[in-house]
Amino acid sequence: MAKGEVVLGCLAPHPPHVVYAENPEQNEPFSEGGWEALRWGYHSLARKLKGIDYDCIVVLTPHWQTYVGTHFLGLERFQNISVDPIFPNLFRFNHDITVDVEMAEAMHDAAAEAGIITKMMRNPDFRVDYGTIVSCHMLNPDWDKPIVTISSNRSTHYYSNEVMNEQATALGDAVMKAIEASGKKVVLVASHSLSHRHFVTEAPLPEDMSREHIYNHSQYVWDMKIIDMMRRGEMQEVIDVLPEMIEQTMAEAEGGGLTWMMAAMGMPDYPAEIYGYQSVIGTGNAIAAWDPNEATRQLVL
Template identity: 70%
Template sequence: MGEIVAGCLAPHPPHVVYADNPEQNEPNSEGGWETLRWGYAKLARKLKTLDYDAIVIFTPHWQTYVGTHFLGLPHFKSKSVDPVFPNLFRFNYDLNIDVELSKSMHEAAKDAGMVTMMMENPDFRIDYGTIVSAHMINPEWNKPIIPISSNRNSHYYSVEVMNEQARALGKACRKAILESDKRVVLISSHSLSHRHFTVESELPEDMSKQHIYNHSNYVWDMKLIDLMRQGKMDEVINLMPEFTEQTIAETDSGSLTWMMEAMGMPDYPAEIYGYQSVIGTGNVIASWDPNPDTREVVL
């Protein structure tokens, strides 16, 4: 029987990869965003202690308007260039997909009445959101991944509809995982508040210029993080429509709702690994460990 061994809220500003200077990324930096990067390093160390087979990532930057899509080919090798921050992120990737589990989740979602499709075009490029989150939690890239697209229900209908659709998808993915023999880590890849500054410092990693876009977004971010610490994820998901609209949050993708539903809506405290602003947006690294014996109070 399969198992979800952890769920991680892993924001994907390309800045954190840029600041880390991995060999796969073409640009070089003088560092920056240490609060996030050190938090990611600690989370990556924890995940190394867990026994798991694959990483499932729900990504806001594979945006689909016709249903939810899953990757259906075993290997992708190319270069991912961030269309918004190409100066920071031009990442040469070489990664593996767990197609078997990807197809199982696709079938489960389809059986549950959702519009789904397998993506089987070998020229398809993996989005930078997937790569940033996957790289920061597993820089060795020694686990296969399963990216899931973000069906843009928030745009087409409302955040409420997104929430319901994402919950249904979470249920379907949970069913597929439990019916498999795989142990997986789930990744919800996004920021919290998501209003950007529209200008960039001459030196992007100039940390004297980094702060949240406005105080309102900060207070909202802290409200959600406080609820996460208290293990009140049901309340977080119920607050999602208001939070998303008030802070232009990247939760509009449905990613966090999907992960919480797939994990059975945790009522235990999240592990908080760090919070920091990146070009105005609010980013928290958090993890939900279902095992009380290994669950930590990190920050």
């Protein structure tokens, strides 16, 4: 059996606004559009994914928050309606998700072997979080690949951003071992924004783009700094400054997604593909991808 590999890593923010703006048949609310810079970026990345041969998508989501270890979805199918607890007016999504349980169990076992506290989630009534659904829908609207969802352990809250970095790195290393042993081709997804300070009010028409802008300039400057480093392939440096960025911008990378993905990919030193950047209710959202294959790596934006 050939060694398994990561064929693409994606930073894929999950504001439900982008699904709302797409008006897919699965989502109940209707919109007049909005957030095109992000959505068109997602469309472009989704087209690239269509041309890549892969077996499953593995997503680490900050909206499945666990304090007791790291958990993995452990049942083959989840059919339900996902209503966003924060933006229920925008996201009421009927989903039918297939899980690669074999891959999930392999990752769980590898993480446990590395000393990480783990748990398989086997409750059939469990509701898959909207972070997973938004990122996966925007990357693969056909939903024709199985996924694995990994919870976000809240080590930032319990300890510090530095401890989060250490633990997410260990999780990334363990996940990579499981991928290599599986022989599968895997797409990794870190489902989160960059800066993450929200406005606490909402326009009467949420998609009114005349109201949309970054929460403050400091957030924007940090976001641009990180994106520039991504362009230059300085991912070890990004992870090194991440604790400070989280502290200053409430960055959603606090959930461990970016650190986990970069660790699993061996801290890429090649340029990231940047697909878009836009604020959503004040937060800073970048869509980026890391393509280990130099022959297919592109300068997108």
